[in-house]
Amino acid sequence: MSSLIVEGLAVSYGRTEALKGIDLRVEEGQVVCLIGANGAGKTTAMRALSGLVSPRAGRIVFDGADIAGLRPHRIAGLGLRQVPEGRQVFAELTVAENLALGAWLVTDPAETARRRDRVLARFPRLAERAHQVAGSLSGGEQQMLAFGRALMGAPRLLLLDEPSMGLAPILVDEIFAIISALKAEGTTILLVEQNASAALEVADHAYVLETGRIVLEGPAADVASNPKVVAAYLGG
Amino acid sequence: MLGQQLANGLILGATYALFALGFTLMFGVIRVINLVYGFYFTAGAFIALYLTRNLGWPMAVAFPAAAIASGVMAIGIDGLLLTRLRRVGAPELASLMVTLGAVLALYATATALLGPDIKRFPASVIGAEAMEFAAIRITQAQVLILLATIVLVGGLLALMHGTRLGLALRAMAENPDAAGLMGIDTIRLAALVSFISGALAGAGGVLIGLNFNAIQPYMGEAMMLRGFVVIIVGGLGDIRGALIAGLLLGIVEVLTAGYIASGLKEAVAFAILVAVLWSRPAGLFGRAVTRRA
Numbered sequence: 071m072s073s074l075i076v077e078g079l080a081v082s083y084g085r086t087e088a089l090k091g092i093d094l095r096v097e098e099g100q101v102v103c104l105i106g107a108n109g110a111g112k113t114t115a116m117r118a119l120s121g122l123v124s125p126r127a128g129r130i131v132f133d134g135a136d137i138a139g140l141r142p143h144r145i146a147g148l149g150l151r152q153v154p155e156g157r158q159v160f161a162e163l164t165v166a167e168n169l170a171l172g173a174w175l176v177t178d179p180a181e182t183a184r185r186r187d188r189v190l191a192r193f194p195r196l197a198e199r200a201h202q203v204a205g206s207l208s209g210g211e212q213q214m215l216a217f218g219r220a221l222m223g224a225p226r227l228l229l230l231d232e233p234s235m236g237l238a239p240i241l242v243d244e245i246f247a248i249i250s251a252l253k254a255e256g257t258t259i260l261l262v263e264q265n266a267s268a269a270l271e272v273a274d275h276a277y278v279l280e281t282g283r284i285v286l287e288g289p290a291a292d293v294a295s296n297p298k299v300v301a302a303y304l305g306g
Numbered sequence: 307m308l309g310q311q312l313a314n315g316l317i318l319g320a321t322y323a324l325f326a327l328g329f330t331l332m333f334g335v336i337r338v339i340n341l342v343y344g345f346y347f348t349a350g351a352f353i354a355l356y357l358t359r360n361l362g363w364p365m366a367v368a369f370p371a372a373a374i375a376s377g378v379m380a381i382g383i384d385g386l387l388l389t390r391l392r393r394v395g396a397p398e399l400a401s402l403m404v405t406l407g408a409v410l411a412l413y414a415t416a417t418a419l420l421g422p423d424i425k426r427f428p429a430s431v432i433g434a435e436a437m438e439f440a441a442i443r444i445t446q447a448q449v450l451i452l453l454a455t456i457v458l459v460g461g462l463l464a465l466m467h468g469t470r471l472g473l474a475l476r477a478m479a480e481n482p483d484a485a486g487l488m489g490i491d492t493i494r495l496a497a498l499v500s501f502i503s504g505a506l507a508g509a510g511g512v513l514i515g516l517n518f519n520a521i522q523p524y525m526g527e528a529m530m531l532r533g534f535v536v537i538i539v540g541g542l543g544d545i546r547g548a549l550i551a552g553l554l555l556g557i558v559e560v561l562t563a564g565y566i567a568s569g570l571k572e573a574v575a576f577a578i579l580v581a582v583l584w585s586r587p588a589g590l591f592g593r594a595v596t597r598r599a
């Protein structure tokens with residue numbers, strides 16, 4: 071079953087057409103990656119899916135319902151959760167408060183506690199730093215917190231916008247290990263990356279975005295061996 | 307003499323702090339400099355005047371009613387003006403101009419309807435009796451001012467730092483988009499902030515009206531100038547900073563009026579503003595890029 075179906079999604083900022091009508095699909099339990107150069111429109115696509123920008127045209131069907139143009143809190147409430155570009159943790163709030171906000175819509179404290187225990191078991195560093203403000207964490211820890219915060223929302227579809235951006239190579243490996251683990255647990259993921267080789271390795275299916283248009287799509291292994299992709303994105 | 311001056315200054319400063327808190331909360335959470343804010347101060351004073359003088363309500367009832375009515379008015383006016391500006395991502399100068407135009411129109415309308423002259427609460431309402439503590443005279447109105455300020459400020463701090471809603475407000479202050487991703491309805495919270503800040507301004511208007519027993523349509527305008535001094539000196543968006551800066555401003559004004567010349571109190575207030583900004587551009591207590599709401 072399809073978790074997400076996007077048809078003809080177009081987004082403009084004033085006169086700049088950032089997305090010129092893209093189609094994409096994420097099947098339940100799959101990891102789909104969207105690769106593309108800086109400025110291709112990847113973040114714009116993620117923001118449109120989460121309701122942070124309104125599409126000019128197109129349909130976004132999530133779990134069978136058209137969510138295009140819904141406000142962000144409604145979309146989050148449906149279980150479409152995002153780890154945004156640049157992490158965007160609440161730097162002046164504590165780690166515990168950041169996690170609590172991830173479960174803002176959960177009214178049952180016992181459920182919130184269960185989710186928090188699971189997140190802290192996955193990221194023990196966050197437990198150690200629970201009462202520190204998020205701004206005092208290292209970049210890698212902040213990214214763990216951004217993941218933990220999104221997981222507190224029990225995502226039915228998890229959007230990851232360049233989770234490896236700005237991290238040291240060893241931490242990049244750690245991030246991709248987390249993504250593999252989430253995939254193994256059956257989490258449905260739409261992953262945006264500039265680190266195309268790592269993204270194509272973990273993904274089932276891939277799309278290539280160039281200046282607001284999908285120029286190539288297919289099973290991740292096929293995309294990874296496509297000569298144009300090798301030349302442009304895999305440093306071949 | 308000095309003790310009396312300090313007490314008067316503290317009481318005046320408490321109202322400044324109360325007024326500035328709403329202003330800084332609005333800036334901290336919604337991130338707009340909303341010049342209409344001063345009008346809610348005027349509105350609070352006139353609503354309390356109407357309720358006590360025309361309807362004969364006791365001040366203890368008229369005061370909270372006027373604050374709530376000002377808050378409701380703020381939801382309506384801010385919603386009309388600011389929601390759209392924020393949705394289209396208007397530049398800050400646009401919201402400044404829109405709110406400036408709106409507030410001037412509101413003051414002019416209020417003046418046309420209510421008259422420009424100074425109005426006073428009936429003598430029975432203000433409670434002329436005074437108490438004396440260690441040779442310091444405090445009127446009943448001043449006691450009400452102090453109590454109301456302590457309750458409202460304490461309530462605001464408890465809301466911001468002790469409740470789930472306060473957590474959401476602090477998250478929204480820092481990053482509204484990320485707050486939306488958490489499932490927080492930022493438009494509804496913006497309306498709540500309008501209500502709280504409008505109610506604080508309205509409460510400030512009633513209390514200043516009581517303190518000086520003088521109410522006129524443009525009273526919010528003079529207050530806005532002080533509001534700016536307080537929130538800039540205290541650090542934009544900083545609740546504790548506004549509290550301290552408000553108290554200090556009240557004390558400085560009363561001491562200037564008492565020991566130098568009463569006509570100079572505004573000059574001194576603004577000289578302090580310039581000196582603080584010149585030496586510490588982020589405000590006396592503020593960090594450079596902070597929104598400690």
Ligand SMILES: Nc1ncnc2c1ncn2[C@@H]1O[C@H](COP(=O)(O)OP(=O)(O)O)[C@@H](O)[C@H]1O
Nearest residue numbers: 083086088106107108109110111112113114115
């Ligand atoms: N808020 C904005 N206002 C105007 N233009 C924007 C805005 N955000 C992004 N853009 C433009 O839209 C295009 C796509 O940007 P973005 O989606 O951030 O790309 P990517 O995430 O692939 O690097 C770029 O040309 C960028 O300059």
Ligand SMILES: [Mg+2]
Nearest residue numbers: 112113155232
């Ligand atoms: Mg991007």
